[in-house]
Amino acid sequence: MSDTQPSYTPRHRVDVLMAEDSRIQAKMLEKRLVDAGHTVRWAINGQKAVELLKEKRPDIIVSDIEMPEMNGYEFCRIVKRDPSWQTIPLILLSSLSDPVDIIRGLEAGADNYVTKPYEADYLLGRMDSLLDTPLAPEPPDAGPGMEVTVAGQKFQVQAGRQQVLNLLVSIFENAVTKNKELIVSNQALSVARDSLQKANTELVAVNEKIERSNQRMTRDLNAAAKVQQSLLPAKAIEIPRASVAWKYVPCNELAGDFLNIFPLDDEHVGMFVVDVSGHGVPSSLLSVTIGAFLTNRVSDSSLLVKPGKDGGPPVVVPPAEVVTQLNNLFQADNQAGLYFTILYGVLHAPTGRLRFASGGHPPLLHVPRQGAWKLFEVESFPVGFVPDVEFTEETLQLEPGDRLFLYSDGVPEAMDANLEQMGNDRMTALVESLRGQPVDTVVTKLLEAVQAWCQPKGPLDDVSILGVEWQGT
Numbered sequence: 439m440s441d442t443q444p445s446y447t448p449r450h451r452v453d454v455l456m457a458e459d460s461r462i463q464a465k466m467l468e469k470r471l472v473d474a475g476h477t478v479r480w481a482i483n484g485q486k487a488v489e490l491l492k493e494k495r496p497d498i499i500v501s502d503i504e505m506p507e508m509n510g511y512e513f514c515r516i517v518k519r520d521p522s523w524q525t526i527p528l529i530l531l532s533s534l535s536d537p538v539d540i541i542r543g544l545e546a547g548a549d550n551y552v553t554k555p556y557e558a559d560y561l562l563g564r565m566d567s568l569l570d571t572p573l574a575p576e577p578p579d580a581g582p583g584m585e586v587t588v589a590g591q592k593f594q595v596q597a598g599r600q601q602v603l604n605l606l607v608s609i610f611e612n613a614v615t616k617n618k619e620l621i622v623s624n625q626a627l628s629v630a631r632d633s634l635q636k637a638n639t640e641l642v643a644v645n646e647k648i649e650r651s652n653q654r655m656t657r658d659l660n661a662a663a664k665v666q667q668s669l670l671p672a673k674a675i676e677i678p679r680a681s682v683a684w685k686y687v688p689c690n691e692l693a694g695d696f697l698n699i700f701p702l703d704d705e706h707v708g709m710f711v712v713d714v715s716g717h718g719v720p721s722s723l724l725s726v727t728i729g730a731f732l733t734n735r736v737s738d739s740s741l742l743v744k745p746g747k748d749g750g751p752p753v754v755v756p757p758a759e760v761v762t763q764l765n766n767l768f769q770a771d772n773q774a775g776l777y778f779t780i781l782y783g784v785l786h787a788p789t790g791r792l793r794f795a796s797g798g799h800p801p802l803l804h805v806p807r808q809g810a811w812k813l814f815e816v817e818s819f820p821v822g823f824v825p826d827v828e829f830t831e832e833t834l835q836l837e838p839g840d841r842l843f844l845y846s847d848g849v850p851e852a853m854d855a856n857l858e859q860m861g862n863d864r865m866t867a868l869v870e871s872l873r874g875q876p877v878d879t880v881v882t883k884l885l886e887a888v889q890a891w892c893q894p895k896g897p898l899d900d901v902s903i904l905g906v907e908w909q910g911t
Contacts, residue, residue: 446559450569451475452497457487457513458531459505462779462798465819467500470558484513491523498565503532503539506861511546518547525575527568529561549573671699677707678787681907683878685885688900694721694778695846695900700734702743706754707785708734711799711902713846714778715820724776728768732782757782757795758831761821765797765829770822777822781844790836790908795829797821800847803866805873807839811866838910841877843869843884848899852888860891881905 454476458464461482468478479496481487485508487501499517503510510530517523529550530543543551550564675682682699694714702708712728714721736743736752741760744753760782770777781802783794794802798820801813814834819827836842852860868887872880881903888901 446474446562448474448476448562449566450497452565452569453477453479453494454565455479455481455487455490455496455499457481457484457499457501457505457510459483459502461800462820463502465798465817466823467558469824470562474558474562484508484510484516487513488516491517495523496526498569499526499528500561500565501528501530503530503543504857506859511542514543514546514548521575525573527565527573529564529568531556670696675699677701677906678705679790679909679911680707680785680787681877681909683876683881683905685881685901685903687885687889687897687902689848689897694725695848695902696725696729697844697846697902697904698729698732699904699906702734702754702784703752705786705788707787708732708742708754708782709785709844709904709906710780710782711844711846711904712778712780713799713848713900713902715776720774721776724768724773724778728764728778731764731767754784756831757784757793758829761795761797761829762827765821765825765827768822769825773822777820779820779847783842783844785836785906785908787908788911790838790840790910792834792836792842793831794834795831797829798823800845800850801862802834803843803845803869804834805841805843805869807837807841811870813862813866836908838908840908841880842906842908843881844904844906845884846900846902848897848901849884849888849903851899852892852897852901854891855894860888864891877905877907 454471456464456467456471456478458467458480459482464480464482468480471478479490479494481490483505484501487499488508490496501510501513505513510532514528514530517526517528524547527549528547529552530546530548531552531554532539533554540551549568552561552564670686671682671684677699678701684697684699686695686697688695694716695712697709697711699707699709710732712725712732714725714728731741733740734743736745738745740755741763742755744755746752761780764780768778778797779799780797781794781799782796783792783802785792794814796802796816796818798818799816801815803811803813805811814832816830816832818829850860850862850865854860864887865884868884869880872883875883884903885901888897892898
């Protein structure tokens with residue numbers, strides 16, 4: 439979905455049920471819909487969406503297709519086979535564009551099909567078009583439907599004429615939109631080709647200059663990589679009353695991830711994991727810049743530790759205030775559209791009291807010495823995505839032997855050869871199975887599990903894991 443604010447003014451203000459497994463995409467879409475005047479309820483997969491359906495009937499449903507536990511096709515079938523729900527308009531969102539995928543949507547009973555990426559205005563317009571013409575209930579004697587064969591696969595399609603027309607119109611509009619984008623791209627390619635032909639005459643003279651630039655860039659990238667490594671904790675780090683282990687594996691030479699843990703004063707320990715959007719040099723440079731702000735140096739300009747009044751002891755800045763200040767400093771509009779997620783915590787080493795704040799980051803995993811583990815999921819925007827946001831602070835009281843795991847989305851969102859994500863369930867099950875092992879063993883095994891899950895190509899995203907065990911007084 440485009441990051442631009444929608445200019446389209448909807449004709450309807452309705453209750454929207456949204457099914458989307460990506461927390462970031464769900465937050466972005468929810469904001470666009472709310473800004474347009476709709477009310478929104480969000481489910482992380484089809485199963486959760488069915489539960490919300492039972493609580494209250496929405497006016498329209500917008501569902502992703504690729505979701506764990508219950509995908510969009512399965513969810514759509516449940517909706518369209520229930521007489522009390524079948525007249526609710528349902529739009530499927532997907533990055534898939536194969537004809538077979540579209541026929542699957544028709545077979546499931548979808549009313550509209552929108553291909554990612556899409557403009558928010560386009561989706562709002564499709565919602566209005568469906569709401570303008572309410573769906574009629576399917577007659578009980580609709581019959582077995584018709585058999586459709588596409589790419590050698592047979593599908594049993596049972597949909598009303600209006601439903602088929604709505605879906606075909608949406609596919610046609612989708613194709614027209616993509617075709618316009620293709621025309622613009624072809625025009626740009628034509629201009630680029632003409633420029634290339636003109637520049638080709640100068641290529642021989644420029645080659646040596648390019649080679650010198652490449653050599654200089656390689657040296658600069660190596661230097662930037664060393665700077666990134668300097669942001670990481672020391673190999674033999676010592677934290678009062680705690681055991682610490684961490685792993686950091688960039689998917690390229692330069693990464694958008696980084697992490698650290700360090701004493702803030704004699705009693706407090708700061709810890710964080712940061713994940714900058716995108717990959718490559720721009721993301722890496724932003725991560726280095728952010729890291730320069732997240733240090734335990736005591737100064738008036740420090741984000742983490744301020745000088746005490748009248749010569750008193752330094753003052754540790756509350757985590758929520760730190761994340762809020764970062765959001766004010768690093769707005770995406772000023773950072774080439776880049777934003778980042780962060781989980782920042784302050785541990786009071788003598789008592790085991792943890793205060794933490796999240797900026798759109800994956801949940802904190804708490805594994806007590808005894809008892810059930812828990813994922814602390816905090817609903818919040820990524821840092822830099824929306825200005826003037828006040829982030830909230832959470833607290834957690836640790837007992838001796840309790841463990842904390844902070845990680846980037848490269849862990850739960852790691853994908854195998856079939857594009858299936860590792861997911862929170864597999865991640866937590868592995869950590870649970872290693873409960874009696876040392877914390878550094880758990881962190882190492884978790885990284886190995888991610889790398890094995892991503893075979894044969896390996897992780898396509900940076901992987902950062904920080905494990906902390908509080909040993910008590």
